[in-house]
Each structure stands twice: as C-alpha cells, then as structure tokens.
Amino acid sequence: MQMSLEKVSVRGLHTMTDLTLQEIDWILAEAEAFSEGMSWRPLNQLFVANIFFEPSTRTKMSFEVAERKLGLEILSFDGETSSVQKGETLYDTAKTLESIGANALVIRHPQNEYYEEIKSKLEIPVINAGDGCGQHPTQSLLDLLTIKQEFGTFQGLRVVICGDLRHSRVARSNAEILTRLGANVMISGPKEWMEGFGSLYRYISMDTAAEKSDVMMLLRIQNERHQQNNALTNEFYHSRFGLTVEREARMQKHAIIMHPAPVNRGVEIASELVESRRSRIFKQMQNGVYVRMAVLKRALEQNQ
Amino acid sequence: MQMSLEKVSVRGLHTMTDLTLQEIDWILAEAEAFSEGMSWRPLNQLFVANIFFEPSTRTKMSFEVAERKLGLEILSFDGETSSVQKGETLYDTAKTLESIGANALVIRHPQNEYYEEIKSKLEIPVINAGDGCGQHPTQSLLDLLTIKQEFGTFQGLRVVICGDLRHSRVARSNAEILTRLGANVMISGPKEWMEGFGSLYRYISMDTAAEKSDVMMLLRIQNERHQQNNALTNEFYHSRFGLTVEREARMQKHAIIMHPAPVNRGVEIASELVESRRSRIFKQMQNGVYVRMAVLKRALEQNQ
C-alpha cells in the first residue's frame, strides 16, 4: 500500500445524495454497458474486502458476482463471527484490511452513517452496502437502472412506493433521488408506517396506486424489525395494502412492478404476480450485478 | 443470462435412477480421464452456486475442489445463516442465484426430493448433493468408480452393504444401481435398520459378509439422526455389526473395504483398518472430486 502525502480523492459511495445527477447518469450508462457485455478488468491484482456485520446473503452474493466478473480478489469478512467480538472498532477492522492489502471495502453495518467515522481516515474507497435504517445506494441505483431501461426517462413518471417505508433502507433515498430526477413520487401503505414521508409525498390508497402508477415499487415487510405483536395478519395486509391479482388487473398496460426481494409471497404481492409479465423483480437482481460492477470500476480505476 | 424460448434440456443430476447405464458409463469414463490428468475448462467465465442447507463440509469441499479444477467461479450460499431465515422459499433462492448469474446449482437440502419443486422452473441445471433421506448421486457415482477401478466390472460382484441402511442417503441408490449393473447385493447390520431393504436384498451376518464379499460397503452410523436413547453401545455395535480386525482377517484376498466417511473409528470399523491395504476410504474421497468434475462438465458443456 502506497500512502501519498496528498490524499487523492477516493471515489467510494456512501449515499445517493453524494452523487450528482451527472455521476448517476454515468454509473447507469456504465452498468448498461456491462449488461450488454462490456468487459473491464484492472491491470493488476486488486483485492476487495466484503465486510458484513449483518446477514445479507443476497446483497453479498451480488457484490461477489460483480467482483468476480471484474476479476477482483475477494476477502470475505463476517463481522458476526470475527475478532470484532474481541471488541475491535470498525475503524481498526477497516484499517487492518487496508493494511493487509484491500484496495476497496464494501461494508454493511447496523449503525446509521457508520462510514462517517472511517471514510476520511482510510486511503481506500468505502462502498456502502447498507447502513442501519439509512441508505443502500447500490439498491437505489439498480432500481433506477431498471426504471430507465423501461421508460428511458424519469421525467414525469408516476412512481408509488408501497408498504413498510419506515424500516426501509431504500424508500427515502429512492424517493429523494427519483424526485430530483423529475419523477412524481407518491406513497401508499399503512399510515403508521409513513412516518417521515407523509409531509413530503402524496399519500394514495393501494387501489389508486394500482390504477395511476407507472411503477409500483413494493417494499418488503421487515418482520424482523417490527415489534412481536404486530396486529396485522398477512391476509389482512395483503387485502388492504398488498398488490393483489385484482389490483394488478387494473394497472395501466405499460406499468411495471418492482420489489427489492426477498419477497413475502402473498403479503406484499400475490404469489402468481412475482414472475408475471409486469414484474421486474428478477430483472432488478440482474441489474444489481451490473450497477455494482459500475460502482466498483469507478472506485478502483484510479488505482490503474 | 440468456433465456431461450424453447427450453433446452438441462442436464442436472437429481437421482441415480434418472441415469441410463450408458450415461453412468460415460460419467465414470470421464471421471477416470480426469483422474488420469485430463483437463477441461469452459470457454467463458461460468458460475456455480453451492447451496447447502445442511452442514456437510466434506461434500462441499469436494465440490469446491472439482469446481476450481474446472476453473469455475464459486458462489457459496450457506442456507443455515442466510436470508432463508427471512422466510424465502427454495425456489426463490434458486431463482435469485440464477438471476445474478449462476450457471448451475449444487444443492443439499433436508427435504426429500426438494428438486421436484424447482427443476422445471429453472433454466439452469441442479446437481443434487443430498436430499433428506433420499439420494446422494455423486456419492453413488464415486462408489461405482472405486469399484470399477478395482474389478473392471460389476457383473457378479458380491457387494454387502453394512450398517445403518435406514438413515443412509446412499444405501438405497447404491443397492439399486449395483443390482442394475449386475452385482449381487446383500445387506447386513442390526435388523431394525434394514427397514425397506429386507424384502429386496438377502440379509447375511457380518461374519458371513466378511467371508463371502468382494466389497464390504460400510455405512456411517448417523448418530445425529438416531433417537437419543440408542440402546446400542459403540463396543457392542462394533463386536456384533462392525468390521473388526478378526473379521477382516477372514476376508477374501482380493476383497476391499469402502466407507463414505467420516468414519466412527472403533464402531463401524476398527481404527487400524481405516488405512489398511484393503481400505479404499481415502481413494473414494479422491474419486469424489473426479466424478464431480465429470458431472459438472456434463451439466455445463451445453453452455459452450
């Protein structure tokens, strides 16, 4: 590891708000190019450490595929079973991985904005794979890519974000970035889950959402984050706030369904709709690999 | 991932009964070629996901070595600590891995015939690495390879399968396939563990088994699957149903000993016999890598 006296600007990715619209455009264009077969590999052997302090097999796997498609070496650090148990700080863990050779860190951590305490003290980029109830910027980017592939633009699109907004890492950042990009963002779901969103975005019923939206962006119910005695049964939730077969039948011809997965079948969405013609759920997963390739390339190519 | 409208036949491996004798011959010949140094690598970067819902370090490691010898990229999905805890179905997990780029899935799962609910809905092959108390076809294939290397044929061979047949994943499929291949299969062990076998195969005592067999195929006592209050002590089991030093001394000169490992030393087999001249136990492990290479090549070469 070479330490320069003048610190070069390190192109990590912490939040969507750090990115200009031009940067977002550039990342989406790169991701699209990867989806069409573009290949990029660093000139030297580079290492990425995936540091996950919360279980998230899906996100981790997606980063792993992206990393291997770029020919990167992966260090997999499981924060739940590691020497972090010995009381090590996140900074010391990160610095250790930098010292042994990591050229970038991909981190998921339960603490909101964990990256604030480390980003300025490391010479290598940090890519945020989810911070507490904060952000999950590569998820936002894959959502944007999926919408852009479909509609070519964000301007004037009616996007309804439905469900468990309060516990979602992507609801807030998606709502903000889509608004910045010119979309008309609305919200739907149990009113008590709209905390922090109600004053900013128009609330509509699921029936209206189904009829009026271009994009139904369903969220996963984070059962693991809710209180035990959640009064809503799955059946009640589905009939009142879920995308039922009946509601789907009233959607506009061109409208699409999105969900970050894993899906609670029969709750947020009827099981038979998961792979229906409107669903972009598995397309989102494919796009996840491509946006992560783009974000990693952006972070690492200054090493060339 | 390219989806073709007409679904190509996907060459996974679910059970031994799916395979014709010609296909088995072909897999064994390929495995033998790999053992002699044959090399095969796909033209493009291909990904295999190893999805293990039960701990099985040995099988997983063997697949990993096979995969790396073929130059494949490995995605390692640990079903015990993953988002499956979030209630995801096996199908959704499998579909997710297909979506992010897996070209084949290797799955171990506690449910019998788990592959039935997913195989027709995926575009990529599923290789069964063990289903519940069902099958473990690559274990059967490595057993066949080991016998074939020794005797050149299965015709007329006396193979005694000894021990915990009822809980074994390979007892039934080995008995069936060896019979189809012309061997004379017999069984031995505690009679209450012969459930489902007694009417199909001749039962003989361990003393007779040792004297008459060409192959003593010992099984592991699955202590973890038995009731707590198992009345059999290890010493009693060994003297009555185990391969003791005394019994081994009465075996035919050319006869061999097999065991799928891990071995309970001093229970199924005397500790000093594990690496004796008749033992093919570590040879079986070596062969495990070669048959898995052959099965993976068969599954993946249609991607070329």
Place this chain on the structure above:
Amino acid sequence: MQMSLEKVSVRGLHTMTDLTLQEIDWILAEAEAFSEGMSWRPLNQLFVANIFFEPSTRTKMSFEVAERKLGLEILSFDGETSSVQKGETLYDTAKTLESIGANALVIRHPQNEYYEEIKSKLEIPVINAGDGCGQHPTQSLLDLLTIKQEFGTFQGLRVVICGDLRHSRVARSNAEILTRLGANVMISGPKEWMEGFGSLYRYISMDTAAEKSDVMMLLRIQNERHQQNNALTNEFYHSRFGLTVEREARMQKHAIIMHPAPVNRGVEIASELVESRRSRIFKQMQNGVYVRMAVLKRALEQNQ
C-alpha cells in the same frame, strides 16, 4: 496426489525452534523481497486448506491474501461448524483434505502441539497458524521482519515484551528467538502474568521499559482467556502497565512500538499512539502477508 514410498522431507512450519538461524534469515529475505514486489507463482494449480478451529479472522485473512498473491487455490475449512461436530479426529480431517487435493494445510487449533499427532502421517506440509497457548510462528516471523527492517540487526537490541505474557502465543517464542538472534530481551507487566518468564528474562517496570528499550513489544490482554473476576480495571491497567502518552514521550528517539493487534485502545496503549510515528502496528500487518508468502513458497516449491 502422488505418494512416494520414500517420504520426502516436508517443509511445514510448526515452531520457531524448528528453524535454524539460517532458515530464519532466508525466510526474512524472501519476505523482504515480496514486500519489494517480487512475484512467485507455482507452475501448476495448487490448493491450500485453511483449517481454523478457533476464530481468528485477522490471521486467516492475512493467510488468504498471501495465498492469493501466490495464485493458490484456497479451501476454507471452518472447524467450528464442520463435520468435526460429527466426532471426526483432526487427523481424519487433515487426511481428508489431503485426499481431495490439498497441497498444504494451514491450521489453527486450540490444543497445544496439535501438529505432533499428524505431521508424520501426512505427505503434505502443515503450517501452524497458532496452537493453543503454544506458538504462532508466522506472527514471530513478522515481528522479526518488522524489527529487522527498522534496525538491520537484532544484535544488542533492547526489546521489552510487555503485558499478558502468560496467555500469549508469541511471547515465549519471540523471547527465545530474539535471544538466539542476539537481542537483549526484558519483560514488563503484572508480575502474576510473568509465570514461566521471570527466571529467564530481566523484569523491569513500564517506566524503565519506556526509557531504555529500542522496541516496546506490547501484547494484547486476552480478556477471553482470563477469569471473569479480573480485578484489574482497564484504567488501572493502563496507568500502571500500559504505554501511556507520558511514557511514550520519554522513549528514545529511534525506539518503536509493536503490538500484534487487535489493540485494546486505552488499555495496553493510549489510543492516540496506535498510529503515531513510532507505531509499527499496521506495518506489522503488512509484513504478515509477506512472511506468510515466504513460508508458503518454502512449503510448496518442492512440488514444482
């Protein structure tokens, strides 16, 4: 795997005492060459199995980086969640990994001198990554490399080993090897933690240690190995036995600080000293990769 009838001498690494001073010199020279960009890769695909029966993310990661820099294939065997739970012996686990293709084993195990029961029965080298309260030879080697890079020699250097000597894997082997290499080794810390060292090395106070030493070699307090009712509070320990800012200010101009990490900030060492100009803590981590590359090359190059 080819088994030769005459067993070739297998160049594993079990303890520092196995190594002659010439061998140590050679390993340090190789490690130094790797740190300067030397590249070495085996001619064939070789596999190393990392077998960790105790959690040690840091050591494991360092070995992994070393292995990948050498282009080796890694088998990662987690002894805590594996089929060892099924009662398998260490020897059978090691033999299994050899059978499926491992060309070397890197083992951490809670039992002192675990390698004695396996080393003569395997055809492949065993590299000790820590045995119980025994040794951790690659840690010793990285400490030696760090000192040698600084001073060019060990002759006459005053090295004080401070802290939890009794529970340390490296205190004893470092004290012995530094003495063999001509250094003047002293000890400091709570007297009840000097058990087994007091009669061999001169005991000095931390104040004297700070003033007189060329190298302050701090050890980690192994809280996880101490009794629950440890009477020492962190604050008391730091003021009495830790490297405080005040003590550091009285160190000789050229003197350096070492620590195997992870650091208990504010206990063994003041937090602000961890990355101070004297600290070689992160340099040690970098050197860990290079000495492990040298040790692995030494173990594997006879396979060429």
